[in-house]
Amino acid sequence: MTQRLKVLVTGASGLVGSEVTARLAAAGHEVTAMVHRARELVRNDGTPLDLTGVTCLPGDVTRPRFGLSEDAYRALAGSGLDRIVHCAAITDFGRPEEDYQSVNVDGTAHTVELARDSGAGLVHVGTAYVCGERDGVIREPELDQGQRLANAYEASKLRAETLVHKAQADGMRAAVVRPSIVVGDEHTGVVRDYKNIYVILKLTTEGKSRSLPGLYEARLDLVPVDYVADVITRVTERFDEAEGRTFHAVGAPLTLRDFSDVMAEYPSFHVPRFVPPTSFDAERLPTRERRYYGRIVTLYESYFRRRMTFDDSHTAALGIRSAPQNGPEFLRKLIDHCLHSGYLGALPAAVTKTPAATNTAEADATGPAANGTDGGGR
Ligand SMILES: NC(=O)c1ccc[n+]([C@@H]2O[C@H](COP(=O)([O-])OP(=O)(O)OC[C@H]3O[C@@H](n4cnc5c(N)ncnc54)[C@H](OP(=O)(O)O)[C@@H]3O)[C@@H](O)[C@H]2O)c1
Structure with missing residues (x-):
């Protein structure tokens, strides 16, 4: 020590x-x-x-x-x-x-x-x-x-x-x-609190938000x-x-294209369509979807158009290993855990209510902040 x-x-x-x-x-x-x-x-x-x-x-x-x-x-x-x-x-x-x-x-x-x-x-x-x-x-x-x-x-x-x-x-x-x-654990995908990107995953895969303003080449770093x-x-x-x-x-930075591709691998998921922000018009969304957009998606939408890469030379110089670099593989792990825990999709009968599962309700956009958190990134 x-x-x-x-x-x-x-x-x-x-x-x-x-x-x-x-x-x-x-x-x-x-x-x-x-x-x-x-x-x-x-x-x-x-x-x-x-x-x-x-x-x-x-x-x-x-x-x-x-x-x-x-x-x-x-x-x-x-x-x-x-x-x-x-x-x-x-x-x-x-x-x-x-x-x-x-x-x-x-x-x-x-x-x-x-x-x-x-x-x-x-x-x-x-x-x-x-x-x-x-x-x-x-x-x-x-x-x-x-x-x-x-x-x-x-x-x-x-x-x-x-x-x-x-x-x-x-x-x-x-x-x-x-x-x-x-987000969740590198090896198991387990996460205690379903916040930030998880809220968007839930809204989109459940088909509550089908069109979002964003660029397929934008990057999210998980x-x-x-x-x-x-x-x-x-x-x-x-x-x-x-x-x-x-x-x-x-x-691992993931482009929105990577996200869409991985989501498309899950038959039960809706895959959202990202519309260039310059042509996105919230007024044209169906009423319910417009509500989700106004209450939740707007909190995160800037993260769907950023194209940055974070250099981590100082971290590497301290002899710290890198985080997993295979973004799509890591995303699958995170999603698999969400499915297993019942956060995405129906909660299996055997899964008891965890604090995380409790948060599921928060993506239902019942409140103004509706569990938006750090980062589409914090
Ligand atoms: N989560 C992310 O995606 C992310 C990304 C980048 C950076 N960060 C940064 O990482 C740090 C930790 O984030 P996290 O995800 O662990 O946040 P978190 O789960 O929301 O935890 C925040 C902690 O701050 C405590 N806190 C809030 N108000 C307080 C107060 N007035 N006095 C004392 N403690 C208070 C909370 O305690 P109570 O709940 O008991 O109030 C809780 O323990 C933060 O600085 C955050 O900005 C987070």
Whole structure:
């Protein structure tokens, strides 16, 4: 094992945070897991996290000192923290702007403050999609290139990362990990939370959205959650080498053509038609489909026209393996899991209701945000 570290993980109950917490604890580090609404830590495969070496600390990143009392905050800052892994964020799309500001931006400011007060190195989890609507090769050192951002989530993550860079310039030690679109496990396809791309998969394969604005050559970058957690863990453990740099945690880019081709392999699926955005007219959609378009598809549509490729040279230089490169094969694995779990298609009688299966209802577009999340990418 590398040196035993004392690590605070924010967003420890989240899809990514729980897997990072599990890896750090399993490696023998002492982990303080900041929890917010969800008080139980559940791994991506649905099993409870082994809490050996893990202490849970309720906290709210939107509040100064995370809402802790002066004494509790001082104790935390003075506890000899080596690292803070900042995963807490709002990753849904379609929320009011102030939610993104308070959680993603103010939450990062408060975390930066703790990093300063404690002397811990900060591993900030951003998003590869801070690149906004830029096309072409996106390199890890690039941040604000005057890009157009697709939504309030992306804009907030850019502001948050900018804060981290400013603090770094003032002497704080930090590294940034930027995942692309986080999806199921590399080997099993299993995912705990069906969000972002899964919502679109459901709407389209069930025939609720048959025409979408998009370019067949547009690319979506899907990255397995286990790989993302591996990258964050490695950056945390090898912080002395990683400090001052940004690491793309990205996977296999798939074109919308690849998506359509794979979807066409499943006889029960509807295969959506992507219409060039310049000729797409939502008013011509049937009423029900127009509703789905307005409530859900619009949250993601910018991801259906982007043609970027994420360079991950820094990640490779840290000796981290690549994520799976065969996009279509990986997509089949993800879809097969969705079918097996009942998320796509009828739920087999033997499958009990999992938290993930519960989310199925959210794609029914009953609410304004309707479970849009990070990334058509976050
Ligand atoms: N998922 C993706 O596709 C994706 C892609 C790229 C980047 N990322 C980034 O990766 C990080 C982790 O994402 P994720 O998918 O794991 O997100 P997630 O599953 O939505 O989890 C977010 C976590 O943040 C916590 N949180 C929210 N508000 C909080 C508050 N006010 N105070 C303290 N904690 C709060 C949540 O706790 P409660 O639920 O208990 O409130 C939860 O543990 C985020 O920074 C995200 O931007 C995600």
